[in-house]
Amino acid sequence: MKLESLQLQLVLPAHETARDWRGRILEHLRLHGEPLRWAITSADAAPEGGSEVLIEAVMLQHTG
């Protein structure tokens, strides 16, 4: 097992509500491994509506 840092930029679309965000973020994080600890660390309004967010995470990579 090893730990890796990850930074991800995502757009949370305007048509989605806050109820959808955690699931959407987890979906993207799981493409890179198992998220151990993560949070949105910056958020700005996206030009096309919704929010542009930066996720910082510590990911578990299972080796062997």
Added chain:
Amino acid sequence: MAAVFPTLMIVPTGIGCEIGGYAGDALPAARLLAAASGCLVTHPNVMNGAALYWSDERIFYVEGWGLDRFAAGELALRGGRRQRIGLLLDAAIEPCLRDRHLQVADACRATLGLEIGPVVTTDVALGVTLRQGESGVSWGSLEHPDALLRAGETLRDAGASAIAVVARFPDDCGSEALEAYRHGSGVDGLAGAEAVISHLLVRHLQIPCAHAPALAPLPLDPQLDPRAAAEELAHTFLPCVLVGLSRAPDLIQSATAQPGDLLASGLRALVVPEGALGGEAVLACLERNVPVIAVSNPSVLQVSSQSLGLEDRVIAAASYAEAAGLVLAMREGVALPSLQRPLVPLKPCSIARD
């Protein structure tokens, strides 16, 4: 007093919160929220004051990974048990510092009556590293996470129902970052790695765990900020962890919860810093429509209700005292608009007819 009003209090670690970013300096706020709610669920960063601590039967001490899973509805909390605390020591801790930690454990046994033991040392040094994210948030890692988990399994198999971990952290005496922290600004550089350590153990073992860093003593600083003072009273950061874990709730799979267990569906409010709305537990509470009280508590983050478009989803509080008043009002069934001015008169609305 009305029935208890289970409330979740989060002050994220490693983001430099004005209140809670130091040595358990959010504890007074936690005490007040526990009194207002009758049942407060919070995490070690809020409760840990190194040599200082406060034991309150109304407060559930839940490590951050467990807290996220609880808020997401995956785990329930079962209080009431006195935990038997296994002590997990990093092989990298030098003998005299290791002995200081063992003496703290013995003191907690003799003077506080805590059940502590056994003690296990990792088979290799854990290799803690510290890092700062782009946002300024404290992060960190371990070179040998498997060694941590092996030691944890040994303690669990030997009968420990909770684990206190002590890992050797890099000393950075004289660094600008440390000086800033000691003087009441900047971010706790240890916090990110501490969270990773406890998250790994709770995720793997599903029992309460918490962490205390092992560090060489610092020289006296006459300019020490009061908020950082609790970490410079003694040789270790361990007492608060042992006291907190001694009464930590068991973590139960929600599907097997019994009457009396606390589930996320029973949460009645969340109290969180206004600029730190991007954590997993906060998003899980938003999913469940748990009322969110966003307290003015500046940090390095600006993930605010405004930046997320959540202004109509959160209740603003200028202070933790105000937040406690809001929790008490909700607990007593006092409608919050009735406490504010102006109070907009009701107007009949038209009902659409087919």
